[in-house]
Every structure is written in structure tokens, then in C-alpha cells.
Amino acid sequence: MTSLFDTLSFDHGPEMKNRFMLAPLTNQQSNPDGTLSDDEFRWLTKRAQGGFAMTMTCASHVQALGQGFAGQLGCFGDEHLPGLTRLASAIRSEGSLAIVQLHHAGRRSPRELIGQSPVAPSEDAATGARALSTEEVEILVADFVAAAVRSEKAGFDGVEIHGAHDYIICEFLSREVNQRTDRYGGSVENRARLLLEIIAGIRAACRASFNVSVRLSPELFGLRTADIIETFNMVVATKEVDFIDMSLWNAFKESSDEDFAGQQLIDIFAKLDRGSTRLAVAGHLYGADEIRRCLERGADFVALGRAAITNHDFPEQMRRDKNFSMRALPVPRAILAEEGLSESFITYMSAWAGFVGD
Numbered sequence: 252m253t254s255l256f257d258t259l260s261f262d263h264g265p266e267m268k269n270r271f272m273l274a275p276l277t278n279q280q281s282n283p284d285g286t287l288s289d290d291e292f293r294w295l296t297k298r299a300q301g302g303f304a305m306t307m308t309c310a311s312h313v314q315a316l317g318q319g320f321a322g323q324l325g326c327f328g329d330e331h332l333p334g335l336t337r338l339a340s341a342i343r344s345e346g347s348l349a350i351v352q353l354h355h356a357g358r359r360s361p362r363e364l365i366g367q368s369p370v371a372p373s374e375d376a377a378t379g380a381r382a383l384s385t386e387e388v389e390i391l392v393a394d395f396v397a398a399a400v401r402s403e404k405a406g407f408d409g410v411e412i413h414g415a416h417d418y419i420i421c422e423f424l425s426r427e428v429n430q431r432t433d434r435y436g437g438s439v440e441n442r443a444r445l446l447l448e449i450i451a452g453i454r455a456a457c458r459a460s461f462n463v464s465v466r467l468s469p470e471l472f473g474l475r476t477a478d479i480i481e482t483f484n485m486v487v488a489t490k491e492v493d494f495i496d497m498s499l500w501n502a503f504k505e506s507s508d509e510d511f512a513g514q515q516l517i518d519i520f521a522k523l524d525r526g527s528t529r530l531a532v533a534g535h536l537y538g539a540d541e542i543r544r545c546l547e548r549g550a551d552f553v554a555l556g557r558a559a560i561t562n563h564d565f566p567e568q569m570r571r572d573k574n575f576s577m578r579a580l581p582v583p584r585a586i587l588a589e590e591g592l593s594e595s596f597i598t599y600m601s602a603w604a605g606f607v608g609d
Contacts, residue, residue, distance in 0.1 A: 273299075285331055501534045503515050
């Protein structure tokens with residue numbers, strides 16, 4: 252039986268010292284220009300110190316136009332390099348892999364933040380998003396690649412391409428959102444073209460030992476699970492991606508897609524032939540029992556979100572107590588501050604029902 256404290260190797264770059272990854276979490280702690288703040292530095296490095304074998308940043312936008320939330324960490328300009336370099340060095344000094352999640356919010360970019368209409372694969376009346384031209388899609392690919400090169404220059408071990416949660420790559424994958432008639436629309440292969448071109452571009456531009464991964468949603472957002480399975484298989488077939496990070500919301504929930512009725516999401520993806528590509532899963536993983544079940548069901552490692560917020564040293568706590576679970580909710584503000592959350596992050600978490608206490 253695989254242990255959560257076994258090492259894990261990848262096709263490219265260093266291995267993980269255990270099977271715990273800090274999930275990429277919105278925290279609204281960076282500076283307005285996207286440069287790293289001391290608050291975000293503390294939040295992330297504290298998780299590396301707490302035993303997470305992989306520490307991933309929040310979604311970091313590759314274009315100013317792609318900002319998705321206030322206080323978002325940027326990677327779209329060289330002005331971000333000093334902070335990114337400081338962050339990568341500190342994470343790696345703790346024996347944790349340092350990974351930037353590359354992101355563009357697409358139609359979910361708030362107009363008040365970006366100062367113009369958001370962009371999407373196709374015009375979207377609900378958000379006021381305009382459709383990207385083919386040339387603009389090509390520029391988007393180049394900007395994802397440039398952000399990866401910038402992350403490599405800063406000293407990160409790798410990048411994750413955010414293809415989930417109704418952000419721009421997910422929007423291209425959606426047969427409902429993507430109504431394009433050029434080579435980026437229509438078939439699953441065409442709708443996945445943006446993602447595959449980004450993967451190829453990063454792999455060509457970065458060193459051979461650079462870790463490259465992809466985050467996908469299995470359903471919702473106009474996605475068909477069958478299409479995501481096909482996309483998953485295409486990503487694996489490139490042999491260029493080290494792991495696929497499936498954001499399942501709840502790792503053990505049953506599919507809401509009628510074509511997969513009665514099947515749990517983790518089983519749908521864990522049973523796929525993925526060769527040497529690793530599988531990470533996230534979603535309602537709060538305690539030792541469900542985390543171990545993920546490995547038993549075929550995942551290679553787990554991405555922790557809420558449990559990492561409440562307990563910066565969750566891996567070390569679980570090493571000492573095999574039945575460890577995250578703190579009971581609500582968590583007092585003072586405890587969250589001790590866990591490395593700034594006042595702005597705690598305020599953001601207050602919007603999560605029942606999470607923050609007095």
C-alpha cells in the first residue's frame with residue numbers, strides 16, 4: 252500500500268518528499284500591481300515549512316487583462332520577478348517543490364479590475380465579454396509561455412496550467428461557451444488546441460527538468476465529462492505533462508453527468524490509462540481517512556485547500572497522528588492569523604459560510 256509519506260517522482264524535475272500538495276488558493280493578499288506582498292510570502296512559505304511537498308501559488312495571471320480577483324499575484328511582467336524569485340527560493344529551501352499556477356480569468360475578469368470588457372472564446376452577453384480574434388488567441392498562448400519562462404527564471408520548479416473552473420482555458424474546452432468556427436472551436440480536439448499549444452510552447456521554451464502540469468474540471472461550466480476524458484487522454488499522449496490535477500469539488504461525489512450516473516468522479520479519472528503522468532485530486536479532503544482513500548482509489552497525491560488554511564502543518568500533524576483531521580469550524584480569527592492568514596485573507600474567508608469565528 253502506498254504511504255502518504257512515500258516520495259513521488261516525475262518525468263521532469265525533482266521528486267516530492269511526500270504526497271501532500273498545497274492547492275492553488277485564492278487569497279487576495281498580493282499588491283494591486285500583482286507584485287508579491289509580505290503577507291502572501293508568509294502564507295505560502297509557512298505551508299512549505301509545515302511539510303507540504305509541493306507548494307503552489309494562487310492562480311497567477313499571465314495577462315493584465317486576465318486578472319480574476321483583487322490582490323492577485325501576477326506573472327505577466329518582469330516587475331513581478333523580484334517577488335517571485337524571493338518566493339521560489341524560500342519555498343525550495345524548505346524542501347518543497349515551488350510551482351506557479353498560470354491563469355487567465357477569461358469572461359470572469361471583473362470589468363472594474365481590468366478597466367475594459369473581459370475576453371472569452373466567444374461573445375458572452377451575460378458578462379459582457381467579447382470574443383478573442385484568432386490572432387489574440389495566438390498571443391494568449393505566447394503569454395502563457397512567457398509567464399512560464401519568467402517563473403523558471405525566478406527559480407520555480409515548474410508551472411501548472413489552470414484549465415478548470417470556468418476560466419479561459421476551461422471556457423475554450425466548453426462546448427457551450429466556445430462557439431468558435433476557427434481552429435480553436437468545434438471538435439474536442441479543436442477546443443483543446445489552446446491548452447495543447449500552451450503545453451508544447453512551455454516544454455519547448457523551458458529546461459528539460461521543468462515540471463509542467465494541468466488542472467482540469469471534470470464537469471459543470473458547460474463541460475461534458477466525456478470531453479474532459481478525451482482532453483485528459485490528449486494531455487497524457489503528449490508525454491510532456493508531469494501530472495494532471497483534477498479539481499473534483501468533492502473527490503467522492505457521484506458524477507452529475509447522466510452518461511456517468513452512479514460513478515464517483517475519482518474513479519472515472521483514476522482508472523484512465525495515464526502512463527507515467529501522475530494524478531492529483533482535490534475536493535473536500537479534510538482528514539486522514541478520506542486522504543488515504545484517494546491513494547487507495549488510484550490517485551498519486553492529494554491537493555489540500557481548506558485543511559491547509561486551518562492547519563499550515565497538516566502533513567507534519569498527520570505524520571504524528573495517523574487519524575489527524577483539520578481544525579473544527581468555525582476557526583477563530585486569531586487562530587487563522589497564527590496560521591499565516593492576513594486580515595484581508597481572513598475577510599475573504601469570512602464569505603465562506605461557517606468558516607471564520609470570532
